[in-house]
Amino acid sequence: MRRRGSPFTGVGVVLAKEAADYLSGARMWLLEALVFLTAIAAAYAAILSIRANIGESPFLFLRLLTMAQDPLPSFIALLGFLIPLVAIAIGFDAINGEFSRRTLSRVLAQPIYRDALLLGKFLAGLVALAIGLFSLWLLTIGLGLLLLGLAPNTQEMVRMLGFLVATIAYGGVWLAVAFLFSVVFRAPATAALAALGVWLLFSLFWSVVTPLVATLIAGPPEGILGPNLAYLQTAQTLDRISPNTLYAEIALALLQPATRALGPVLYSQVQGALLGAPLPVAQSFILVWPQITGLIAGMIVIFAIAYIVFQRQEIRA
Amino acid sequence: MPDEIVISAQGLTKRYGATIAVDHIDLDVRAGEIVGILGPNGSGKTTTILMLLGLTEPTEGRAEVAGFDPLRDPLEVKRRVGYLPDSVGFYDGLSARDNLAYTGRLAGLSRREIDQRFTEALERVGLPDVGRDRVATFSRGMRQRLGLAEVLMKRPSIAILDEPTATLDPHSTQEFLGMIRGLKADGTAVLLSSHHLDQVQSVCDRVALFNRGRIALWGSVTELAQRVLGGGYVIDVEARGDAVRNQLAAVPGVVRVQALGPELYRVDCERDLRAEIARRLAPSFDLLGIRFAEPSLNEVYTRYFDEVRDAA
Numbered sequence: 115m116r117r118r119g120s121p122f123t124g125v126g127v128v129l130a131k132e133a134a135d136y137l138s139g140a141r142m143w144l145l146e147a148l149v150f151l152t153a154i155a156a157a158y159a160a161i162l163s164i165r166a167n168i169g170e171s172p173f174l175f176l177r178l179l180t181m182a183q184d185p186l187p188s189f190i191a192l193l194g195f196l197i198p199l200v201a202i203a204i205g206f207d208a209i210n211g212e213f214s215r216r217t218l219s220r221v222l223a224q225p226i227y228r229d230a231l232l233l234g235k236f237l238a239g240l241v242a243l244a245i246g247l248f249s250l251w252l253l254t255i256g257l258g259l260l261l262l263g264l265a266p267n268t269q270e271m272v273r274m275l276g277f278l279v280a281t282i283a284y285g286g287v288w289l290a291v292a293f294l295f296s297v298v299f300r301a302p303a304t305a306a307l308a309a310l311g312v313w314l315l316f317s318l319f320w321s322v323v324t325p326l327v328a329t330l331i332a333g334p335p336e337g338i339l340g341p342n343l344a345y346l347q348t349a350q351t352l353d354r355i356s357p358n359t360l361y362a363e364i365a366l367a368l369l370q371p372a373t374r375a376l377g378p379v380l381y382s383q384v385q386g387a388l389l390g391a392p393l394p395v396a397q398s399f400i401l402v403w404p405q406i407t408g409l410i411a412g413m414i415v416i417f418a419i420a421y422i423v424f425q426r427q428e429i430r431a
Numbered sequence: 432m433p434d435e436i437v438i439s440a441q442g443l444t445k446r447y448g449a450t451i452a453v454d455h456i457d458l459d460v461r462a463g464e465i466v467g468i469l470g471p472n473g474s475g476k477t478t479t480i481l482m483l484l485g486l487t488e489p490t491e492g493r494a495e496v497a498g499f500d501p502l503r504d505p506l507e508v509k510r511r512v513g514y515l516p517d518s519v520g521f522y523d524g525l526s527a528r529d530n531l532a533y534t535g536r537l538a539g540l541s542r543r544e545i546d547q548r549f550t551e552a553l554e555r556v557g558l559p560d561v562g563r564d565r566v567a568t569f570s571r572g573m574r575q576r577l578g579l580a581e582v583l584m585k586r587p588s589i590a591i592l593d594e595p596t597a598t599l600d601p602h603s604t605q606e607f608l609g610m611i612r613g614l615k616a617d618g619t620a621v622l623l624s625s626h627h628l629d630q631v632q633s634v635c636d637r638v639a640l641f642n643r644g645r646i647a648l649w650g651s652v653t654e655l656a657q658r659v660l661g662g663g664y665v666i667d668v669e670a671r672g673d674a675v676r677n678q679l680a681a682v683p684g685v686v687r688v689q690a691l692g693p694e695l696y697r698v699d700c701e702r703d704l705r706a707e708i709a710r711r712l713a714p715s716f717d718l719l720g721i722r723f724a725e726p727s728l729n730e731v732y733t734r735y736f737d738e739v740r741d742a743a
Contacts, residue, residue, distance in 0.1 A: 119506035127536045135524075216520025220581070222486055223514035224537035225506040429486045430477065 117227070124226030128234025129241070136204055136242035145200045146246050150253070152192050157254050159183035161261045173392070175266040176273060176369045178258050189254065190365045193281060194358060195317065198288040200246070202309040204239045205292030207302035209424060214302065219429050232424050236293055236417060243285040251278050272395050273368045280368070280402070283409040284361040288313065290416035297424045316356040324352040346378045357412060360405040367402040376401060435462045437589055437620045438483060442492035445478050445644075452478040454644035455492065460620050462588065465611065467631035468624040469732065470641030476624045479641075480591055483622075484514055497588050510538065513582030517594035517624075519574055523567035527558070530566055531581050538585055545584070552580035556610060572603040579610055590614050591622045596630055608634050632728040640735065648735065656726030659735050661686040664700040667724040668708060672716035682711055697724060 136142050160181040164174055171177055182188040187195075209232070212218040222228055251274065259265060266274065291312055295305035328349035329335070335345045353359045367373045371392030375383075393401070438460035445453040453475040460466045468476045481487040483496050485505025494501055497511035521530045528549060535545040553559050556576040561569070569577065575595060582590050592611065596604045604627075611634050614621050625631050631638060632652055640648040640655070648655050656665065668679060671694050679688045679698055684707070687699040698708065705721050712718045 116503070118504045123506060124537050127533070131533050135522075139524075215522065216516065216518055217522060219486065219514070219516045220519060220521075220578070221534065221537065223484060223509060223512070223516075224534050225509040225539060226537055227505070429481065 119225075119227070121227045121229035122233070124224070124230040125234045125237070128226070128231055129238045132235050132238030133241045136238060137245065141203055142242060142246075145203050149193075149196050149200060149246070150250060152186075152196065153189055153250055154253065154257065156183075156186045156189045156192050157257055158261070159186045160189065161258065164262065172267075173270055173371060174262055174264060175255070175258050175270045176371070178254065178262075179274070179277070180365070180369045190277075190369065194284075194361055194365070197243075197247075197281060197285045198313045198317070201239070201243060201285045201288035202292045202306065202313065204242060205236075205289045206296055206306040206309055208235045208239070208293055209296045210300050210302050210305055211296070213300055222429055228424060228429070229421070232293070232297075232421055236289065239289045239293075240282070240286055243289065244282050247278060247281055247285070269371075269395050273371070273398065276399060276402075277365060277368045280361065280364040280406055280409065283406065283413060284357055284364075286413040287357045287409055287416065290413045290420065294416055294420040294423070297420045297427070316358050320353070320356045320358070324349050327352055341378075343378060350377055354405075354408065357409060360408050360412075364402045364405045364409075367398050367405075371395075371398060373398070373401070376405075436460070437462050437498075438494070438496050438622065440479075440483070440492065440494040443479065443482060443489050443494055444491035445475075445482060445487065446490045451644050453482065453489075456644075456646045458639060458646065458649075460589075460622060462620050463615055463618045464637065465615050465621040465623060465635045467635035467638040468622060468641065469626075469628065469631060469638060469728075470647075471736070474641035475644040476641050477593060480514075480593055480622070480624065483508075484512060484591065485509065511588050513585045513587035513590045513619075515575075515578045515582050515590070515592045515595055517597055518571075519578035521566040521569075521574060521577065524565065526563050526565055527553070527569070527577055528562040531577070531584060534581055535584055540584070548584040548586070549580075552583040555583055555613070556580045557606065571598040572600065575599060575603075575607065576610075579607070583614075587619060589620045589622070591624075593624045594626065595623070596625065596627060604630065628728045628732055632725075638728065640732065642736075642739065647739075648731075652726055652728050652731070655728070655731045659731045659738075660699050660726060661701075664703055665724040665726045666698045666700060666705055666708065667691070667720075667722055668696045668698055668712070668718075669694055669720035670696070670712050670716045670718050675712065675716055678711055678715070679708065682707055694719065 157178055160178050160183055163181055163183045164177055179189045182191065212221065221231060255266060255274070288309075292305070292309045295308045296302070299305040299308060325335070328345050332344040332348040333342055335342055363376045367376060372390050374387065374393060436459050438458065440456055440458040442455045442457065443453060444451070444455050456475070456479065468479070470476055478487065482489045483494055483501055485501035485508050488502055496508045499507040501508045525533070531549055531552075532545050535549070540548065549562065553562060556579050558573060558576050558580065561573070566574065566577070575598065579595070595611075596607050599607055608630055611621055611623065623631065623635060637649070637651050638655060639646045648658065676688050676690060676696060679685060679696055682704055684701045684704050685698055686701060689697045691697050698704070705723075709718060709721055
């Protein structure tokens, strides 16, 4: 039987309340402080290095984000590592927290569908994440302006903006993972551990797992006549299951404009190419379009699974 | 309208795989009526409430709440029903006002309506000065009152209260029962689930006794007593003398005699036997008093489940 009334009734109310909770909560403040400090430290260290070699690149602002200076990794490497943690911290107790506080049945006794509760909470998490990242983006540009004494050019701004959107989508994937576990597990600690386990798998172990599986599927990396192309393609496909890989590829193509390809390149393909010459912005976006849509699709699919699981649950708290 | 049926259920059933949580129940509740839902844990009370609220789908049967089908129009049903779950939870970090403003906004109330109704509701539940306090500082009793304030803010035509006094002290319980009577006075139908039989008896017009997913008994306490205790009339007799009990038991129409004290007897009768009892006892005994006793719901409940156990 078809239900009457919009499933989105109340989404705005839930979103406003939850976003306010996320943004004013001590947990969010601590995590944001951690991200801000480490990212700004990495950007500052990169600026010091760039100032010593100021004439080397026309994309100084992009180097600000990609350059690593010992002992700190690059700004984007830090973001790639810390954003999942922030997203998991936002979402791991989104639904099970309502169960344990015994607020779920009270809220769902109001004229809203549970669709609105889940979607409102997820969008609120995404908004909180986006506000944090946008602030960090502005702060980094401000720092660059102050210490480099140069303004970013249009191409750099567009690339950095694209990277910001990709970072939000990347955070969205981990937020969806955290939401899924918050729906599946009633204990918030179990949900947090499960989400962190998935994060560790993709952050640390996935690069170990993919060569083994690719070898099993496509044979050894080196064939009799040279590199085994089937192996390289299989390994890359498996690698791209990880959101970390997709995000790293987006960062590479958008923030290092000389990047012309993200997969194995045959000698015949680079004949006549001006190696080291930057690609136009539009070409870089075309290069990472599958990765960006992959992240967004991943986020939607994982959220949809969480949604289906939540719809099937009994509300008794 | 007092006789308007605001909740009706026909053959309402809920199965979880092979387990039947609610088994073809029929129920009707009128406007301004307080109906008690009783039964052991797992007898189907909460599942019934959730089905009436549209929070869980019935496997079979149909219900109508405030004129709407909870399965098809859950939003319309929830607009008209106030629900107080057992051990109600709040967002501890928020103030009482912010907690109720959130659910008020979800219920579609405007900011002005929320402000006005919040003040009124807090006063009515005896918490007029705590609006700005964080709920984390509230006792259990205060939380229950705040839960009732949330129900009142909605101005519902039906209030469903699930074990509302389970965590309250005796004084707060009495105050809370007074508030429930206040809902009835407003014309609100109340569905009250509770394990406290004396409380149910003191406020409810009718009672549904659940057992294994079915409504085993349904009616006023007097009607239930008639069916379970075998007599619709219970008379307390105060008399002094030997063998009073035997004399009482010999009166035609007496079903059972219990000695409640050295000179106090409770007599279950098929009809009003006060005059006959007086005539029988007066010549031989000192008759100190004779009056109707309210049949005890506790006794009905205990006897019913004793019989169920014996039958099993």
